[in-house]
Amino acid sequence: MALRFILAASALILHVIAAPPQAQAPLFPYAKAVGSRGPSLESARANAPHIFNALHSSMRQWGSSLNHNGMSLFPARIPNNTHLYHGTHIPNAVKGMEWLAFEIEHAEMFARAFPGRRPGRRPGKPGDPERPERPERPGEPGEGPPTPPFELTWGETVDGIQSMDDDDDEPDFSRGYLHIYRTIRPLTNLVYIDGMSAGKTMMGTLDTQDYLLRNITDGDDSPAFNDFRRGQDLCDLGAKWGIEGFVRMEMGFEIIFCEFSDGLILESAYERPSGKNQSFERMPQLEVLRGASMRYPGITAQRLRLDYSGMVSAYWYDLNMTNPDPERADLPRLPASDVEGLGNMKADFMALFEESSSRSDVGNDWQGVTDMIITRxxxxxxxxxxxxTSRDTILSDIAVLLNLYIDYGNFDVPTAIEKCSAHYLIAAVPESTADHMIHEALLTVMNEICSTLFYVRHLILVGEDETDRSALEESKLALKSLIAYLDWTTSKECGKCGYDEICFVAIWPWGSMEDHKHPSCMKDEVLSRRQGYWDMWGLRPRPPPGNETGSAADGLW
Structure with missing residues (x-):
């Protein structure tokens, strides 16, 4: 009763608060920059929820799977004495460019025999007439299964295979090996590409790599089978910029590391079981995905740190990110033809990356700020x-969230909203261009939250009659509009699943549209049938008619 009396009394001096703006569309077609095509605070305000969510989901498997078309780049660092894993078909230490996994299960997927090798002969060299430049698509006639979309196993030995003479001894590709590498110095010149950036699809997961970093303007008709070339191009760019590797995500986080002999030491290379004799020797799909799902909240142990003060995002620019596929308006796409706009963004990232490299430590922990906001x-x-939800429950939670900012002896709503909006941003001191853009975006989001909550408080307190449902219904509409505007990925979490289940969201190359929209707890026998979401051939993803009884991913291994 005392709480209700205080809230009712405060309503007597409550200023009239305007209704909050409507929830934003899934994507903003463009944000007008003032005076130039560089980053603008106006763009940051217009795209504020997307910037907020990019920060919150960075280096997290959950949010990056849901918001899989990443539009941002971050400088990244890995400390000394960090273990990383590599699956291959050879026991020797890797030289040159290759892939590293953060999780053991991820690397185990590749610790197996060389794929597609015919008995008694080595894999063909690039350009060999018997080695097709483009593998057959799944379901089309061809010799044997298609090459997996992972170029890892080919990339590991491409240099060695190309240098072999015809009279060389036949290499043994019949076994797999799991390598454990350890960093022998801090890896301070890495770039993290957000979203499902290692997902080989035509849906936009590769836009920042292909259109922004690689300057491709006419698309790539077979991204599922060109990842080794993509890695080479990225490392060629890295050689110019001083970048030693690129961090991406698929069924776990990985690094395209440009020179294994610089910064890594091979601790062990253990042969894997053949899997032919005992079922327990095979890696179940559930365990691969469990390894990825353990990183839904992040990779833990500070194995990698992002420099948010060096971030660059397409959401800061005057870019048309409208998806040309009207049925996937929720997914942003970079405009490949906008050479000027993407060129500005690329140049800005180069400058911020150099600035980040000169810092002894990373900048502001903006992800931590978003964590504080979301958890509250x-x-x-x-x-x-x-x-x-009842009127009293809303009033109680409103009081919990807002009383900190209310002086009941001198109640002023604009002042309270201002304090509420800035409360969690005080700890971060904007210094770089990225800091100022992020601060503006987060301040915009917080102002939307605080303004809506004070508006709802006013509606309910003015509607004193508990039998009058109109104020309660209008309040809930305002709250639902706010939730749609924020689009936080936490609302799709499953909660605790059984020990023989995982909370499954579509993770390349597995999953259906239902798994993307409504993740749920699943067992191993169900997971093997989930497919249809990821478009690897430029076809709009549609689940097959009837029950999903086959896995498109099965043909990719």
């Missing part, structure tokens, strides 16, 4: 917006 507001917003 996310669950309470969902509760208050619930169809069955």
């Amino acid at each position: 507001y996310s669950d309470r917003l969902q509760l208050m917006a619930g169809n069955d």
Whole structure:
């Protein structure tokens, strides 16, 4: 009763608060920059929820799987004495460019025999007439299964295979090996490409690599089978910029590391079981995905740190990110033909990367700021917006969230909203261009949250009659509009699953449209049938008619 009396009394001096703006569209077609095509605070404000979510989901498997078309780049660092893993078909230490995994299960997927090798002969060299430049697509006639979309196994030995003479001894590709590497110095010149950036699709997962970094303007008709070339191009760019590797994500996080002999030591290379004799020798799909799902909240142990003060995002620029596929308007796409706009973004990242490299430590922990905001507001917003939530429950949660900013002896709503909006941003001191853009975006998001909550508070307190449902319904509409505007990925979490299950969201190359929209707890026998979401051939992803009884990923291994 005391709480209700205080809230009711405060309503007597409550200023009239305008209704909050409507929820944003899934994507902004463009954000007008003032005076130039460089980054602008206006663009940061217009795209504020997307920038907020890019920060919150960075280096996290969960949010990066849901928002899989990443539009941002971050300088990254890995400390000394960090273990990384590599699956291959040879026991020797890798030289040159190759892939590293952060998780053991991810690397185990590649610790197997060389794929597609016919008995009694070595894999063909590039350009060999018997080695097709483009493998057959799944389901089309061809010799044997298609090459996996992972270029890892080919990339590991391409230099050695190309240098072999015809009279060389036949290499033994019949076994797999799991390598454990350890960093022998801090790897301070890495770039993290956000989203499902190692997902070989035609849906936009590769836009920042192909259109922004590689300057491709006419698309790539077979991205699933060109990842080794992509890695070479990225490392060629890295040689010019002083970048030693690129961090990406698929069924776990990986690094395209440009020179294994510089910064890594091979600790062990253990032969893997053949898997032919015992079923337990094979790696179940559930365990591969469990390894990835353990990194839904992040890779832990500070094995990699991002320099958010060196971030660059397409959401800061005057770029048309509208998806040409009207049925996937929720997915942003970079405009490959906008050479000027992408060129500006690329040049800005080069400058910020150099600035980041000169710092002894990373800058502001903006992801930590988003964590503070989401943990305070996310669950309470969902509760208050619930169809069955009562007026008293909303008032109680509103009081919990807003009382910190209210001086009941001198109540001023604009001042309270200002304090509420800035509260969690105080710890971060904007210094770089990235800091100022991020600060503006987060301040915009917080202002939307705080303004909406004070508006809802006003609606309910003015509607004193508990039998009058109009104020309650309008309040819930405002809260649902806010939730849609924020689009936080936490609302799709499964909760605790059984020990023989994982919370499954579509992770390349597995998953259906239903798994993307409504992740759920699943067992191993169900996971093997989930497919249809990822478009690797420029076809709009549609699940097959009827029950999903086959896995498109099965043909990719």
